[in-house]
Amino acid sequence: MRRALALSLVTTAPPPRPPRTPAQVYRQSLWLLTARDLRVRYATSFLGYVWSVLDPLVMAIIYWFVFTQIVDRTIGEEPYIVFLLAGLLPWMWFNGAVGDATRAFIKDAKLVRSTRIPRTVWVNRIVLSKGIEFVAAIPVIAIFAVVFGAELTLGVLWLPVAILLQAVLTVGLGLIIAPLVVFFRDLERAVKLILRFLFYASPIIYGLSDLPAGLDLWASFNPLAGIISLYRAAFFPDQLDARAVLIAAAMSLAILGLGALVFRRMVRAVLKEV
């Protein structure tokens, strides 16, 4: 009765809005922020897409020049430029996402303080936007493969697995790093340093099989080793290292689990601090 009275008094009741499932909310906010990141990047730079391709390309050409024209190389496989790109492009995704994860909360502090979207979106949109740039750069490697005569094998079917594993690994690391940096700003620089070390510690300019016997097992505990071997399987089936892939899968899942744990424990404190 009273409810009816209340309704009769209101002039314009709030129009009913379709209820949204948590998954819909998550998807929408993730997509909005990812699209925003990409749009900002392309709105502020004239070359936009070209930059995300140029970066790994220039690096690939430098290493190609050093290791084929100057030094007599015994590492990797032929054509070396394709071998390099197959490692460098995923590395750019990893490097960009982990590097940006250090600023996931800091850069958007005001937005974090004023909206209540699911908090993991702040990390995941970075992995997604860098991942989209990675996928957009894949045609470049295809062009080089054609020009230098690298043969595409059935190993290319591992590509989705590689992308999935890398996404799991990167999200996991992001979930650990992003909240920690809010409290330990030094971590931002530490991460940059570790990434530089990791570049040479991962089989990017070389292959896992180029390592001395014994060392390759230890190197496999770097999940990037297994993941890059999956990517390379598209052109170089010999690079596929089942043991490294299994270790990478286990490590990636473990890191994701740890990341979820760290993130959940810290999110309260992060919201107070940003």
Place this chain on the structure above:
Amino acid sequence: MAEQLSGVGGADVVIRVSGAGIRFRRNRRGRRSFKDLFAGRNRRSRPGEFWALRGVDVEVRAGEAIGVVGRNGQGKSTLLKLVAGVMLPDEGTVEVHGGVAPLIEITGGFVDDLTVRENLYLTAGLHGMSRAEIDARYDEIIDFAELRDFTGTPYKHLSSGMKVRLAFSVISRLEEPILLVDEVLAVGDKGFRDKCYARIDELLRGGRTLFFVSHNERDLKRFCTRGLYLDGGALVLDAPIGEVLAAYNRDTGGGTAVVD
């Protein structure tokens, strides 16, 4: 306002705050150890921390207009942020049924390098509006913000007044059943403020629930029927707004400053 009072008696509880508490560090640059971070969240207050709010119990029914009163630093904005869901309580619970349109740090979500139009879609989207809903309200929002000629302008080139206008315009059109307002009306010119007030009145008539933080006694009396008086992080009085303002004035010795 009286008509709202008569209607709310049997309405559903839309906000239920029970035993809510949140603590902050006293010194921002305080040393923090990893051990701290992994310690349980329900431990007793550690040295260097204080409870900004503790043991707060409030129930708000649909259609109520609530004014939050208290001196600076007594937990008003923190309470609002807990209701908005942008902070999480360290103890107790905050339940909110239905969507929230938070006028808190409203210009925070905008991106300098994107245009007014892009920013509008981004912010409204992050607050839960679908693309179709935004499309339907786009003209209304732009006209209310008086930014018709600036839809393609990068946000950073707007004046600060325009920024606030855009923000208020977007958030107040979210069509959410609960509206949270934190002091934002102090900014903007008189003409636009009057428009904002008219808009809030309209929303209240439409049955929205209002949570209003202000130091301005006139605004509080104008919009609110019920008052919450916070002091030292605790809720000391929950009563009709007139009583709450009287108690607050008694405690602080004299009338509050009216900003106009």
